[in-house]
Amino acid sequence: MTIDTPPITAATQRRGTSTPATRVIGILTISMTIWLGVFGLVLSPADRDQGDAVRIMYVHVPSVWLAYLAFIVTALASGVHLFGRRHSLQADRVAGASAEIGVVFMAVTLVTGMLWGRITWGVYWQWDARLTTTALLFISYVGYLAVRGLEGTREQRARRSAIVGLFAVLEVPLVHWSVKLWRSLHQEATVLGTDLDVSLDGLMLFSLFVGVVAFTLLFVWLLLHRSRMLTMLDLSAESGLESALAQRRAEGGASA
Amino acid sequence: MSSSGRIQVARVVLSKDLRIERRSKVLTSQIIPFAVVTLVLFAFALDGDAILQRTAPGLVWIAMLFSSMIIVQRNFAVETSDGALDALRVAGADMSAVFWGKWLALVIQLLVLEVVLLIGAFVMYGIEFRGPGVVLLVTSSISATCGLSAVSTIYAGLASGVRGRESLLPLLVMPVASPVLIGATRAAEAAFGTGGTVVSEGWPWLGVLSVFAVVFSFGGSLAFGPLIDD
Amino acid sequence: MEPHVHASGSPAVELRNAVALISDFPALAGLDLTVERGEIVMLTGPNGAGKTTLLRVCAGLTPIARGYGRVMGADVSIERDEVRRRVGMVAHSNGLYDELTVQENLEFWGALIGAGDDELHQAMSIMGLDGRLASVPVRGLSAGQRRRTAFAILVVRRAGLWLLDEPHAGLDSSARDEVDGILRKASAAGATVMLSSHELDRAQQLATREVRLAGGVVVGDER
Numbered sequence: 187m188t189i190d191t192p193p194i195t196a197a198t199q200r201r202g203t204s205t206p207a208t209r210v211i212g213i214l215t216i217s218m219t220i221w222l223g224v225f226g227l228v229l230s231p232a233d234r235d236q237g238d239a240v241r242i243m244y245v246h247v248p249s250v251w252l253a254y255l256a257f258i259v260t261a262l263a264s265g266v267h268l269f270g271r272r273h274s275l276q277a278d279r280v281a282g283a284s285a286e287i288g289v290v291f292m293a294v295t296l297v298t299g300m301l302w303g304r305i306t307w308g309v310y311w312q313w314d315a316r317l318t319t320t321a322l323l324f325i326s327y328v329g330y331l332a333v334r335g336l337e338g339t340r341e342q343r344a345r346r347s348a349i350v351g352l353f354a355v356l357e358v359p360l361v362h363w364s365v366k367l368w369r370s371l372h373q374e375a376t377v378l379g380t381d382l383d384v385s386l387d388g389l390m391l392f393s394l395f396v397g398v399v400a401f402t403l404l405f406v407w408l409l410l411h412r413s414r415m416l417t418m419l420d421l422s423a424e425s426g427l428e429s430a431l432a433q434r435r436a437e438g439g440a441s442a
Numbered sequence: 443m444s445s446s447g448r449i450q451v452a453r454v455v456l457s458k459d460l461r462i463e464r465r466s467k468v469l470t471s472q473i474i475p476f477a478v479v480t481l482v483l484f485a486f487a488l489d490g491d492a493i494l495q496r497t498a499p500g501l502v503w504i505a506m507l508f509s510s511m512i513i514v515q516r517n518f519a520v521e522t523s524d525g526a527l528d529a530l531r532v533a534g535a536d537m538s539a540v541f542w543g544k545w546l547a548l549v550i551q552l553l554v555l556e557v558v559l560l561i562g563a564f565v566m567y568g569i570e571f572r573g574p575g576v577v578l579l580v581t582s583s584i585s586a587t588c589g590l591s592a593v594s595t596i597y598a599g600l601a602s603g604v605r606g607r608e609s610l611l612p613l614l615v616m617p618v619a620s621p622v623l624i625g626a627t628r629a630a631e632a633a634f635g636t637g638g639t640v641v642s643e644g645w646p647w648l649g650v651l652s653v654f655a656v657v658f659s660f661g662g663s664l665a666f667g668p669l670i671d672d
Numbered sequence: 673m674e675p676h677v678h679a680s681g682s683p684a685v686e687l688r689n690a691v692a693l694i695s696d697f698p699a700l701a702g703l704d705l706t707v708e709r710g711e712i713v714m715l716t717g718p719n720g721a722g723k724t725t726l727l728r729v730c731a732g733l734t735p736i737a738r739g740y741g742r743v744m745g746a747d748v749s750i751e752r753d754e755v756r757r758r759v760g761m762v763a764h765s766n767g768l769y770d771e772l773t774v775q776e777n778l779e780f781w782g783a784l785i786g787a788g789d790d791e792l793h794q795a796m797s798i799m800g801l802d803g804r805l806a807s808v809p810v811r812g813l814s815a816g817q818r819r820r821t822a823f824a825i826l827v828v829r830r831a832g833l834w835l836l837d838e839p840h841a842g843l844d845s846s847a848r849d850e851v852d853g854i855l856r857k858a859s860a861a862g863a864t865v866m867l868s869s870h871e872l873d874r875a876q877q878l879a880t881r882e883v884r885l886a887g888g889v890v891v892g893d894e895r
Contacts, residue, residue: 268668326617333614336604337695339737342672346600349665350614353596356657357618364621364650368628371643423696431691434701437887447786454783458769458776465771465809520769524810529767532731533829534757535784672734 203414211407218400225393239305244393246298248401249291250320254358256288256405257327261355264348276417278344281351282334283412285327287405292324315362315369322361326354340420448539455543459517460550468516469551473509474558480505481562491568496637498567499630502559503623506552507590511612513551514594517544518602527602527670537667541595545659548591556583575633578644582629582651589622589655596662596669603670625651673794675832675863678758679745684709684833684864685730691738692725699725701888702739707866707881712859714875715868717885723868724763726885727835730866732756744832760831762839766822768810774821775806781825795827799854816847823854834858836867840874852878 226244233240263281267274299317300310311317334347463469484501488494494501521527530540563569571579597614601607625647631637632644685707692700699722707713715723728734730743732755741748744758768777774796782792796802799820810818819839826834834855840848848871855865855878869875875882884892 322617322620325613329610329614329617332610333600336607336610338604338672339693339695339735341735341737345668345671349669350600353618353658353661353665356661357621360621360650360654360657361617364624364647367646367650368624371628427693427696427698430696431698431701431888434698434888450786451784454780458772458780461776462769462771520771523765524770525763525765525767526769528733528763528765529761529825530784532733532756532759532761533781533784534753 203411208410215403215407222396222400225396230389230393236306242298242302244397248397250295252401252405253288253291256284259284260351264351268348279416280413287408289327295320315366319361319365330354448536451536451539452543455540456546459547477505477509478562494567498563498569499627502563503626510594514598518598522602538663541663541666545591545595549587552587569634574641578641579633582648585651585655586622586626592658592662593619599666599670621654673827674861676830682745686742689739690736690741692729692734693737703889709864712865712879714879714882721885722888723885724837727837731759731761731835759833760826760829761835762822763837766818770811773807773809774801787828795824799824815842834863834865839867
């Protein structure tokens with residue numbers, strides 16, 4: 187077994203992590219975000235009951251969907267690492283980068299959800315199914331990132347993280363199921379109407395769609411950059427290994 | 443290793459863990475008193491008979507959750523204090539069998555704890571055992587314990603292998619075990635009839651708990667070996 | 673009790689350019705070593721030279737990041753489980769359960785590998801652990817007695833390669849002599865022994881070969 191040397195690609199040869207591909211995606215992301223702003227803030231109607239506060243939804247909902255997408259990517263990459271023949275460390279890096287981004291999206295979901303609730307109903311938190319599930323998964327993935335930070339060789343860390351990542355994703359439907367079942371028992375919640383879902387008309391739906399597209403592009407852009415950064419960190423650790431080996435042998439020579 | 447070989451390994455690990463527990467009496471002399479004190483402290487904090495009776499299932503299961511952390515850390519400290527887990531690895535013992543052995547030992551310890559806590563809640567919080575609810579209570583408690591035990595064993599194996607990171611265990615277990623807490627508590631409420639719930643409302647929770655237990659115990663048996671490996 | 677024989681034609685240990693990492697630090701920095709069957713090899717060298725890591729690599733506990741390694745005929749990278757089954761290791765820890773008696777510890781190991789009661793008794797008597805000591809909890813044993821219990825387990829497991837990390841540490845002089853006697857007997861029965869120690873005098877007396885480590889590589893090799 188040899189150290190998984192990261193591939194020398196156009197991306198890793200440069201001093202930065204940008205490539206023509208990421209620049210294109212970046213421009214698309216910015217333009218979609220501008221579209222989102224136009225649709226979300228100006229063109230789409232205010233809600234009958236909630237007024238303009240409903241516009242937070244155009245950030246809140248895509249954010250949570252992208253968080254789930256990020257965690258699915260983490261799970262897939264973890265699977266590739268664990269069950270693939272090469273036990274590719276690149277897959278592990280993608281898993282880690284995706285989880286980091288997912289945690290950020292989760293945090294955005296939580297914060298926007300709290301703001302929305304505060305503005306609309308005057309409470310920062312209510313135990314609705316989505317917020318509760320998001321909070322639990324947020325903590326799970328913070329735990330996943332903590333496991334990524336544990337000491338060990340790169341292969342050890344990758345294997346451990348991949349296993350924890352797969353368990354974390356297995357847990358998602360279970361948490362969903364139990365929280366949903368739990369909240370469905372509490373009829374008062376829906377009567378009070380603190381649930382954050384609204385009925386969507388055509389234009390609102392379209393704005394939401396724009397939001398999802400913009401966030402997806404943002405996710406891809408962030409994932410590419412962050413994975414490459416992790417690759418370059420590993421590359422530098424690898425070249426650090428060469429000098430570490432030389433240093434290590436030298437310490438032997440000095441004392442022999 | 444053949445399947446009969448694996449069963450042998452699991453059985454040997456299980457009886458070893460239980461024997462050590464019988465000798466050192468950690469569960470009976472330390473954990474159970476701790477859990478009972480927790481129930482008393484809840485009473486101080488919540489200060490009200492009605493509210494205690496209403497929340498009793500939740501309090502029992504929170505006490506279970508915290509106690510299980512302590513028990514499982516102790517179960518693994520036994521392995522690492524003299525390098526026994528390493529020795530097991532060097533002997534080439536089947537790690538999934540070791541997992542099942544430790545899992546079952548933890549299940550037994552937790553079930554004992556649970557009985558004590560339920561008695562404590564009966565005495566101190568005034569919960570009532572209704573006839574129709576007993577089956578639900580027993581089945582949901584067992585499946586919840588199996589699931590909690592699986593999660594705790596997996597992550598304790600992970601945490602014990604890394605120096606100085608035992609404190610990671612609660613952070614890893616708590617969110618993952620949340621379905622267990624929700625399910626066990628709701629099922630117990632239905633069994634006791636607290637808050638006007640009916641026994642039939644509890645059965646869906648048994649489904650959640652069973653799926654959880656199966657997923658994490660079988661997943662754990664596969665993951666245990668690679669997880670503790672260097 | 674003879675150790676199991678595996679792939680008898682090959683050397684006990686064969687490492688070439690082995691690099692082993694402990695959290696990205698190269699504990700072994702390209703180490704070459706060949707140990708033939710039946711040798712008693714003493715590993716010496718300053719603290720931090722890589723002796724413990726070398727033993728752990730041979731035990732299949734620590735993987736190698738670069739290089740090639742074969743222990744008792746099994747590849748350390750591809751067949752790590754098989755390596756583990758063929759070797760036995762006693763490190764600073766002994767791998768014992770403090771709350772159980774000597775007998776119970778051995779029975780645990782015996783049940784794990786399917787050894788019969790006779791073999792357990794034989795191993796215990798070889799190590800002088802039958803009689804009163806058998807029913808003493810490990811907690812109550814001296815350091816030397818614990819070592820002997822750990823060795824008894826190696827005998828029960830019929831390990832072909834004995835890897836010992838500072839087996840003399842924490843023992844008084846007579847206990848150290850006991851250990852040396854046990855190792856000579858093990859070697860006579862066919863086991864290969866590799867141990868690390870700071871005791872250079874004992875090295876000369878006990879071992880057939882002294883391998884000196886420094887900076888993660890071999891810097892001296894004398895028979």
